[in-house]
Amino acid sequence: AVARRVADRAVIPIENSLGGSIHGNYDLLLRHSLHIIGEIRFAVSHCLLANNGVDLHDLKTVLSHPQALAQCEKSLTKLGLEGEAVANTAVAAKKVAAEKLRDTGALASSSAALLYGLNILASNVQDDSNNVTRFLLLAREPLTPATDTPFKSFQWSLETGRMERPLHIGNRGEDWEGKDQRSRRFTQKNAAKIKTMSSNYLDLIKR
Known part of the structure; x- marks a missing residue:
């Protein structure tokens, strides 16, 4: 541009x-x-987001931008979750909300949770606080x-x-x-x- x-x-x-x-x-x-x-x-702080009524043990996959997935790789592995890359973190949150996914969450910001009506299952899930x-x-x-x-x-x-x-x-x-x-x-x-x-x-x- x-x-x-x-x-x-x-x-x-x-x-x-x-x-x-x-x-x-x-x-x-x-x-x-x-x-x-x-x-x-x-x-940068990442949150694990999901639809209302979805608990952490319901999730199998997490959508997010490749960089966000890389920044949370160890945390996702400990939770037994597979990462799936999408265009950006906002797209991840929007897709989870729009398709009412029950086995898939999103790595995104707390603002994205508010915007798309998702619950924050975990905050600061990046592998390093710094x-x-x-x-x-x-x-x-x-x-x-x-x-x-x-x-x-x-x-x-x-x-x-x-x-x-x-x-x-x-x-x-x-x-x-x-x-x-x-x-x-x-x-x-x-x-x-x-x-x-x-x-x-x-x-x-x-x-």
């Missing part, structure tokens, strides 16, 4: 602390010449911050002996290293765009 000028900005998930890299979105980054102008890290998804903010044009204002963004850089290293330019100074083939391809494709950071940017990192 951003590349077609239907929207000015896009926010896409790129990796999760449990499920790893979201490969389809790396492919989109490789396919479109958009600029990364920021990032958001969001704590379940965080990293989102990227994309735009057609790069965003250059004023040198006297702290700004959260990053650029991609290459270092000798390391395939990639996103440099976070802002008041946190954190590093993240992608480890899969898609992240390396993305970095290599965009290496020509990398510019030397000014001393002002370096000052921001140290704050």
Whole structure:
């Protein structure tokens, strides 16, 4: 939508602390010449949802997005439930409610439970309570911050002996290293765009 000028900005998930890299979105980054102008890290909590009158022992299958299933894999195994992938968590909740499924639940948010009239059988079913998804903010044009204002963004850089290293330019100074083939391809494709950071940017990192 951003590349077609239907929207000015896009926010896409790129990796999760449990499920790893979201490969389809790396492919989109490789396919479109958009600029990364920021990032958001969001704590994700999954709920196990089912129709009214359905208990945990009635369930055999759980519907959800592949990433949500990956983030709750151990928990689902302990409960003896099989995961089945659908387009997203909202679709999972909607399908369970619309088809009045009795042996199938959904991994989704508490908001989805309220929206589709489902019961929450279990909350926080992700395998780790520190379940965080990293989102990227994309735009057609790069965003250059004023040198006297702290700004959260990053650029991609290459270092000798390391395939990639996103440099976070802002008041946190954190590093993240992608480890899969898609992240390396993305970095290599965009290496020509990398510019030397000014001393002002370096000052921001140290704050």
